[in-house]
Amino acid sequence: MIEFDLADEAATHALGAALAKLLRAGDFVALYGGLGAGKTTLSRGIVRTLLGPEVEVPSPTYTLVQTYETAGFTLWHFDLYRIESVDALVELGWQETAGGVALVEWPERAGGALPAWRLDVRLGEDGTGRKAGLEPHGEDWHKRLHGFAF
Ligand SMILES: Nc1ncnc2c1ncn2[C@@H]1O[C@H](COP(=O)(O)OP(=O)(O)OP(=O)(O)O)[C@@H](O)[C@H]1O
Numbered sequence: 001m002i003e004f005d006l007a008d009e010a011a012t013h014a015l016g017a018a019l020a021k022l023l024r025a026g027d028f029v030a031l032y033g034g035l036g037a038g039k040t041t042l043s044r045g046i047v048r049t050l051l052g053p054e055v056e057v058p059s060p061t062y063t064l065v066q067t068y069e070t071a072g073f074t075l076w077h078f079d080l081y082r083i084e085s086v087d088a089l090v091e092l093g094w095q096e097t098a099g100g101v102a103l104v105e106w107p108e109r110a111g112g113a114l115p116a117w118r119l120d121v122r123l124g125e126d127g128t129g130r131k132a133g134l135e136p137h138g139e140d141w142h143k144r145l146h147g148f149a150f
């Protein structure tokens, strides 16, 4: 696991911006961390780096999913906190994400529907700031994260 200290919201956003540059069609990023850990902030950094700093990136707390069209792929931003069951993922377009990029808050709610090949990001509180851990699953993610810094 690669760990970083995120002193403030801007640092969480910047980690997202750096991760955005690694993303390719087919990627799955699981964003772990409790309420308020910074999952949406990190997602906002990713989306704004791909689409522009003016883009609105609302939390998908109630819609459960927001989609964005980027130059190379469709980006799906899920928040599964309020999902009723794993079966409900299908209605959200879960299967269609395979050709795009999925960012998933509360990924533990997806149970066995989580792909094995993925990047896990673990966010947690650390004083007034946050800490982040990047955990690659699969050879390709290991290679891509080699030497990662931001
Ligand atoms: N590194 C940081 N240090 C301090 N505050 C931060 C940091 N990163 C994000 N925050 C703040 O934490 C709050 C919650 O952030 P955010 O909405 O991204 O959390 P979340 O993990 O998506 O929460 P939820 O589980 O409710 O969706 C926001 O006010 C945000 O500005």
Ligand SMILES: [Mg+2]
Pocket: 039, 040, 041, 059, 079, 105
């Ligand atoms: Mg959130």
